[in-house]
Amino acid sequence: MSTAPSTGDYIGLPSALPSAITETKHFFQALDNFTRTFAFRPGDRVLMLADPLLDPRVMDAVQGHARARGATVRVYMEPNSRVTEVPQECKAMVEAATFVVSTWFCSIIDPYFIAMRKRGQRWVKITYFRNLDLLHTEQARFPIELIGEITRATARRYPQGVPFDLRFTDQRGSDFKISFTPTMRDNMLATNRWRGKTTxxxxxxxxxYLASHGPNLWDHNAVKNDLTQTTQMSGVLYPQWAVGFRAPFAERIGVHFDGEYVSRVEGESSDAALLREMLVGGRMIEGGGCGFNPKAPRHTIYPAGSNSPGALHFGIDLVKPADYIRRTMPDWEEPPVHVDLVTLDATVTAGDNMLVESGFLCALRDPEVVRLAQRYGDPLDLLEAQVL
Incomplete structure (x- = not known):
């Protein structure tokens, strides 16, 4: 009488190669992305805006690379990364810098920092490079040129010269629209990240850096960061999850919008009650923050939403700090006045053009993307073999 082998006796897939065979070549792939992203020039005055929880090896890596390029580095540290505006005592150091590396939350939105970039200052935000060991991940070694081409292929799907709606739907009943004018479209897609610039x-x-987070399918770059301008949007989102919640929602929770602002949250669960307390009155500032790195983990949404292609986060700025966030994420990289809602299966259209279909970023099959991917390996493996 024969007995079936145990599950552990079945071998139908290859075993992972020993790290001694792969880790060196993989590390140098990642290191090449690192050195080209931090494109220091001889004579650059680099300023690191840091916090105490940043891996000191990351600071050492930046300083060592800068020294090799003939640049100098200074470090200014705040008590945490949840800085909401540039401290007055730091401004002289920012003024003197030609290149800024930052962990701070306000990096993208502070008017002072925006003005410095308009004067030519170069910036790298390292929300996703807080630990040097990340250099040993698949997302760190994914070709940054290919991320740029995926981004440009998505941008090409935005209608040009005509008004259109950016529409988000899913099987739970989400139906949310953001109205674009041709000027809004041109403003947003002119930004360097939408042009596929990763260095x-x-x-x-x-x-x-790591190259994966955003750009957003809509944000206030569309109105050149003029927060006094109102963007027409409305509808309902049924997110699957939110940053700060241990697991996806068991209940179908509806977040309703009146323009840019959350008008109500429907649902009976404790998760719905928490979201209702936090979100009502809050303002949408990121409409569909999208991932563009196929090797970013799909189901890792901390600290600011999954960066896997087609996974979306919707950033809501709150009316007041949320006690729930202060309790559950006291060391979160963002202040407790922000919530990221997450969907992993949305469909997104720009006018009649499909950007995302049921959580799959359509640009991954764009002919120019596939053609470029062939330079680096098997396009299916590079573009469609997700890291869960």
Whole structure:
């Protein structure tokens, strides 16, 4: 009488190669992305805006690379990364810098920092590079040129020269629209991240490292960061999850909007009650923050939403600090006045053009993206083999 083998006896897939065979070549792939992203020039005056929880090896890596390029580095540290505006005593150091590396929350939105970039200051935001060990991940070694091409292929799907609606739907009943004018479209897509720039070699640039986070399918770059301008939007989102919640929601929770502001939250669960307390009156500032790195983990949404292609986060600025966030994430990289709602299966259209279909970023199959991917390996493996 024969007995079936146990599950552990079945071998139908190859075993992972020993790290001794792969780790060196993988590390040098990631290191090449690192050195080209931090595109220091001889004579650059680099300022790191840091916080005490940043891995000191990250600071050492930046300083060592800068020294190799003939640049100098100074470090200014705040008690945490939740800085909401530039401290007055720091401004002289910012003024003197030609290149800024920052962990601070206000990096993208502070008017002073925006003005410095308009004067040519180059920036790298390192929300996703707080630990040097991240250099040993798949997302760190994914070709940054390919991320740029995926981003540009998505931008090409925005209608040009005509008004259109950016529409978000999903199987839970989400139906949310943001109205674009041709000027809004041109303003937003002119930013360096939408042009697929992943290295900080262009005067006035702002890039993320690790290269994965954003750009947003809509944000206030569409109105040149003039927060007094109102963007027409409305509808309901049924997010699957939110940053700060241990697991996806068991209940179908509806977040309703009246223009840019949350008008009500429907649902009976404790999660719905928490969201209702936090969100009502809050303002949408990121409409569909999208991931563009196919090797970013799909189901890791901390600290600011999954960066896997087609996964979306919707950033809401709150009316007041949320006690729930202060209790559950006291060391979060963002202040407790912000909530990121997450969907992993949305469909997004820009006019008649499909950007995302059921959580799949359509640009991954764009002919120019596939053609470029062939330079680095098997396009299916690079573009569609997700890291869960």
């Amino acid at each position: 900080a070699d262009e005067d006035g640039c702002y890039v993320h």
